[in-house]
Amino acid sequence: MSLLDKLDAVAAARKALLPEGLDVFGMPIEEVYSATEARVGDRRILFLGTNNYLGLTFAPECLQAAHEALDREGTGTTGSRMANGSYSGHRALEREFADFYQCHSGIVFTTGYQANLAMISGLAGAGDVVLIDGDSHASIYDGCRLSGAEIIRFRHNDVADMEKRLRRLGERSQSTLIVAEGIYSMLGDQAPLAEIVRIKNAYNSILLLDEAHSLGVLGKTGQGLVEETGLIDGVDFITGTFSKSLGSIGGYCVSNHPQLDQLRYISRPYIFTASPSPATIASTRAALKLLRDGTELRRQLWQNSRQLYARLDALGYQLGPQPGPVIANILDSPQQALMLWKGLLDHGIYVNLILPPAAPEGKALVRCSVSAAHTSEQMDYVGNVFAELRESIFQ
Template sequence: MTADAAARSAGATVQDEVLRIVAARTLYDPAQLSLDSDLEGELGIDSIILESILGMLGEYFALDDLLPMGMTTIRELVAAVEAAVGERPEPPEAQAQAADDEWDSRSMKDFLEIRDSDLFAKARAFGAYRRRREQDRLYWYGMPMRSRSANRMRIYDEAEGRERDFLMFASNNYLGLAGHPKVVDAICDATRTYGATHTGSRIIGGTNELHKELERRLAAFKKRPACAVFPGGYSANLGVISGLVRADDALIIDKLNHMSIVDGCKLSGGVRKIFQHNDMADLERVLKHCEGRTLGKLIVVDGVFSMHGDICNLPDIVALARTYGARVLVDDAHATGVLGATGTGTAEHFGLKGQVDLELGTMSKTLAGMGGFVVGDEEVIEYLRFYANSYVFAANIPPGVAAGLIASLEVMESEPERLTRLWENIRTLRDLLTGAGFDLEHTESAILPIVVGDDRKAMEMGRAVRRRGLFCQTVVFPGVSLGDARLRVSVTSEHTPEDLQEAAGIFIEAGRETGVIPAPDAAVPA
């Protein structure tokens, strides 16, 4: 008899077991869990954690069908399990047979909670699923590029064993700096002077004069007193959040924040609170709930949401933070070089320079390099140099990369027409796609999401687009929630008017072929 079965036979109720499993997955003490606590807003249980809990409950109670995702409280979880208890589980051989069906309806989330004494069992199960998707040309991730990042690129199609030329709409090279001669020359010259790398962390043997110059340039660019550079944008969020927040503090995050923010929150050990996307009434509710229950409060939001393209409501966030004594961190990964009159990001876009406590970003997108950074008041930045573990204990970016980033900043400042051209292109393609009937949600950035919803239809549209010679990202879970699949289209300043017209034509043809948008009336000329 398993330990779980023994617990049930000892008289544990469904409610007891649901509380136990929720506590095990969230690290809360069962005594801290109220049946009516809001799963997201109060307990910080996002959709990924909830799916994990539902998987554990399904396996423990031997449920034949998956529990629904719409529940908002533990009481609803208990009621759903009680209603489903007594049904027999699907035999493992039936699950394996799904891979041989005409269409395998499983998603990537189904492999997260496979229970087996061999930790690699989930990898084998996913491997068979992935290979089937690749054979059907539905998964096309990680294909190697054989040219510079530009509006048109050469990619080696591993499925067909040949090179192919594509219109590129999957690049975050928003201002076209990745191939700029000044940037490339700066990287080459500095590498010849200083070598490949210094093989050390920023505070122990890994600091070059170029690193300090880069931090000065970034602080000046963002119009903030000080800057610290991290090895990556992901590690910047991990280090800054976990370096500032402790167990008695609250982290208050938008439901659609990037995974690096979510992981930074988990690493910090702080109390994580989630508010509904861009919902200021819900943010205020969470802030009120934290009063008297936590010490410090840090609101963390994306400036531009990477899979949706819309912008955070920064003015109201800053106002609420002041009212409730919270600090604000904005991740400008997809806003730097895109938003604001000079491209400095979300704070400039809203006229709030100097009113946001911390502005964070990555240098692997517009800035055409590698690394991450955070800017803010000097005392805070200097504190993070000693308490952000991903800064202290990680090797620094190579000096050649730092030189290239400095050159990118110089080009941005000396060639403002790149930003103007980017926005002309964004408006042109956005109008062409919305005019054709595509749902682009509320995008206000260089990211245009073509919302499809169904995973299968989104993957089939992605395949139809690639077949016509255009490459963009097909995004399914875990990039977005189940039922929210989409194509993610990235616009750059390097796209020509001809590129945009051709791209729109490809998306329209593929959308009609797959039923994402309706075909025109046969009587109406194309």
């Protein structure tokens, strides 16, 4: 098969599965009205799949900080930090992240995807092992591949399964990087962190926790699962993203290991990419302050999340195992998921459609992401639409 034939096969598969005239995986958004509403075509829609957990994308503090940085430092840095230097904002945000987690140091990356790529490929290499949860995000899989280390998977959130695989590694467990996520993006469930920390200590491994979906969502000050469980000292490296609760784009890692800083000199996804723009850094710094003080935002987020989860559960939808801002509706077939996704869109609700092989266990998902900026009335409306669609989906 030629290189272009492979792409034709992708096109044929998409055509067979997806409706014509509707760009399911690249929905054209014409106007954005707020953190929760936009226009698709001539229709006003409710965002319910954007991971804007704290609803900060239009926070006046973030907008003002970004505007000022844009005027002061320009539109971009036009290169990597190794080549073009570290702006005061980059350095300040790294200090602020380290301070937020009360850690020795922090590094900022250009995207959350690159944060995982950079950390995993910087920490592990040929001859080492990376032990990952089966439901890990693509950035974790790709970081493993880039590292050249041996990749071993354990069954999702199954600590006995994880320990069994560590035991088989024998002494190699000491050169093993375990990777878990605070909240898993597919099903919205949390890692059993206490057990993972206990086992990684017993086997002298290193633990990296990705708080991409749990930053701002869990813990008193929003640090994530490490704060919710009080286990920050048990985690070696914490990564996360700016593109969810912080409403911009970028990624970070914090650690108490002083060696973290050396990643700047060996990690390709950090070295060979342009650094975040001044406006991005400025809005993220403002958002981090709001997140840290965002007790009320978290209360509202969890109220909305519990309201919608309980409603969908009562309606008989098969959901992820834990209530939270990521609410995954698990469908038996891609056709069923597509029908639900399209029905929601026809009622002005935009959610995420996840089809095999991206969905776990060969299922298909219709994933909702709840925001603190949603209102209780909007959650009611979403619940009513799910109720209306239920008969036609499961008939």
